[in-house]
Amino acid sequence: xxxxxxxxxxxxxxxxxxxxxxxxxxxxxxxxxxxxxxxxxxxxxxxxxxxxxxxxxxxxxxxxxxxxxxxxxxxxxxxxxxxxxxxxxxxxxxxxxxxxxxxxxxxxxxxxxxxxxxxxxxxxxxxxxxxxxxxxxxxxxxxxxxxxxxxxxxxxxxxxxxxxxxxxxxxxxxxxxxxxxxxxxxxxxxxxxxxxxxxxxxxxxxxxxxxxxxxxxxxxxxxxxxxxxxxxxxxxxxxxxxxxxxxxxxxxxxxxxxxxxxxxxxxxxxxxxxxxxxxxxxxxxxxxxxxxxxxxxxxxxxxxxxxxxxxxxxxxxxxxxxxxxxxxxxxxxxxxxxxxxxxxxxxxxxxxxxxxxxxxxxxxxxxxxxxxxxxxxxxxxxxxxx
Numbered sequence: 001x002x003x004x005x006x007x008x009x010x011x012x013x014x015x016x017x018x019x020x021x022x023x024x025x026x027x028x029x030x031x032x033x034x035x036x037x038x039x040x041x042x043x044x045x046x047x048x049x050x051x052x053x054x055x056x057x058x059x060x061x062x063x064x065x066x067x068x069x070x071x072x073x074x075x076x077x078x079x080x081x082x083x084x085x086x087x088x089x090x091x092x093x094x095x096x097x098x099x100x101x102x103x104x105x106x107x108x109x110x111x112x113x114x115x116x117x118x119x120x121x122x123x124x125x126x127x128x129x130x131x132x133x134x135x136x137x138x139x140x141x142x143x144x145x146x147x148x149x150x151x152x153x154x155x156x157x158x159x160x161x162x163x164x165x166x167x168x169x170x171x172x173x174x175x176x177x178x179x180x181x182x183x184x185x186x187x188x189x190x191x192x193x194x195x196x197x198x199x200x201x202x203x204x205x206x207x208x209x210x211x212x213x214x215x216x217x218x219x220x221x222x223x224x225x226x227x228x229x230x231x232x233x234x235x236x237x238x239x240x241x242x243x244x245x246x247x248x249x250x251x252x253x254x255x256x257x258x259x260x261x262x263x264x265x266x267x268x269x270x271x272x273x274x275x276x277x278x279x280x281x282x283x284x285x286x287x288x289x290x291x292x293x294x295x296x297x298x299x300x301x302x303x304x305x306x307x308x309x310x311x312x313x314x315x316x317x318x319x320x321x322x323x324x325x326x327x328x329x330x331x332x333x334x335x336x337x338x339x340x341x342x343x344x345x346x347x348x349x350x351x352x353x354x355x356x357x358x359x360x361x362x363x364x365x366x367x368x369x370x371x372x373x374x375x376x377x378x379x380x381x382x383x384x385x386x
Contacts, residue, residue, distance in 0.1 A: 001351055001367065001370075002353060002361060003049060003359065003360070004047070004057070005046055005047050008034075008036050008037075009036075011035065012092070013091060013092040014032035014034025014090070015033060015090065015091040016031070017089075017091075018033070018087075018089035018255040019036055019255075023357065023358030034088070035086050038336050038338060038360045039081055039083065039262060039336060040061055040080065041124075041262050041263070041264060043264050046362070061081060062079070065080075068366075069334055069364075070366075073365065073383050077313070082262055082313045083314035083382075083384075084259070084261070087255065088256050088258045089255045091253060093214060093217065093251070096249075096269045096272075097250065098245075098267050098269075098281060099128035099130070099246075099266065100122070100246075100284045101127050101284070102127040104127075105124070105263065106125045108122040108280070121275075121277050124263050126261060126263040126265070127261055127263060128261050128263035128264070129245060129261055130243050131258070131295070132240060133239070134235035134238065135237060137235070137236065139232070139233070139252040140233050140241055141249055142241050142247065142249040142293045143230065143248070143249065143290025144229055144231070145230060147169045147171075148169075150169055150179075151166055153228050157197075157198055159194075159201055161194055162225070165179045168182060176229075176287040177282070177287040180226060180229065181282055184222060184223070184226065184270065186222040195220060195221065195222065210232060211228075213252070214271060217271070218270070223269060223270025226269070227250065231293050238305075238318075239297070240294070242309055244310075259381045261311065262313070267280055269282075300317070302324045303320045304317055304319050304320075305318050309384065317380045318377065318378070319380060321344060321372050321377075328370070328372075330369050331380070333363050334362065334364050335361075335370055336360065336382075337355070337378050337380050338358075339359050339376060339378045340377050343356050343375065343376055344372055344373065344376040344378055345372070346372050347370070348363045348367030348371075349366075349368040350364070350367050354374075
């Protein structure tokens with residue numbers, strides 16, 4: 001194992017407290033800190049110590065892909081780390097977004113070769129399923145709820161302009177795609193009026209806080225209304241949400257550990273000042289009801305829990321030591337390890353490292369098993385190959 005140093009993305013929605021507090025730096029930070037990236041995605045690779053300096057993890061892996069990744073990972077995913085670990089810290093809502101599946105990502109990336117950088121939808125040819133585990137209370141919109149419920153909510157607003165949307169939702173799941181299309185393609189000249197009418201009508205209802213939060217930031221964005229078609233979830237620490245390809249979602253606020261396939265493909269439909277491509281988003285969305293978006297942790301051993309996901313790109317485990325002084329994790333490497341509390345020693349057969357809150361480490365597939373000791377908590381990302 002060796003220490004890993006991750007870059008921090010300064011997106012405008014980021015917190016000026018969460019990541020700085022985790023890493024023991026002065027609060028508030030000088031600017032927003034949205035995501036701490038721990039991995040080898042070329043968009044923001046983490047680094048390790050080498051010969052008195054820092055070297056990007058991408059370069060280390062490229063020099064010995066089979067040794068670092070293991071032959072099984074190379075055979076399945078190529079000479080690249082197939083997962084990315086992040087700390088996500090949202091002080092304001094993220095965009096309405098979804099991610100492509102593997103086939104859509106490959107085709108979209110190839111098609112985007114003819115576009116200049118500012119007009120690309122796909123920055124790499126890979127899918128981006130993701131799992132987010134709350135470190136504290138967290139709120140998110142994730143997946144479509146039952147269209148019957150959504151129709152009742154919109155009808156209760158009494159906004160005449162929403163009549164065509166209500167008609168579409170009246171067809172149940174079959175009309176969900178048309179309802180979303182109508183809203184996201186609402187005539188530009190009428191958007192501010194629609195949002196204002198919904199904002200006024202919602203003021204005394206159960207969605208008043210959500211509508212006010214979104215409309216205050218985006219007063220002419222029909223994504224404010226689309227949000228009312230989604231499940232609103234409030235995660236307790238340790239609870240997670242699983243977002244497979246094609247599921248519309250938006251994180252609202254809070255801090256969590258996020259693991260995903262190593263991609264940065266994001267298709268946005270609104271609630272953002274970044275690039276929006278409604279047509280492409282509608283093409284990849286899965287218009288299906290997500291009945292249970294929250295995933296509870298599953299114990300697998302004393303001091304170890306996981307959140308099972310149906311992909312081979314990654315697995316995530318949380319290891320807690322103290323009451324259990326030492327835990328050995330037998331999942332195969334390579335590993336990315338993030339400490340979120342306490343002080344822990346993390347060791348493989350190569351070398352141990354000591355981690356405090358906000359510090360991270362990386363270990364190769366040659367490291368054998370992983371042993372965690374001390375008193376604290378770490379999250380361990382690894383390949384999901386059994």
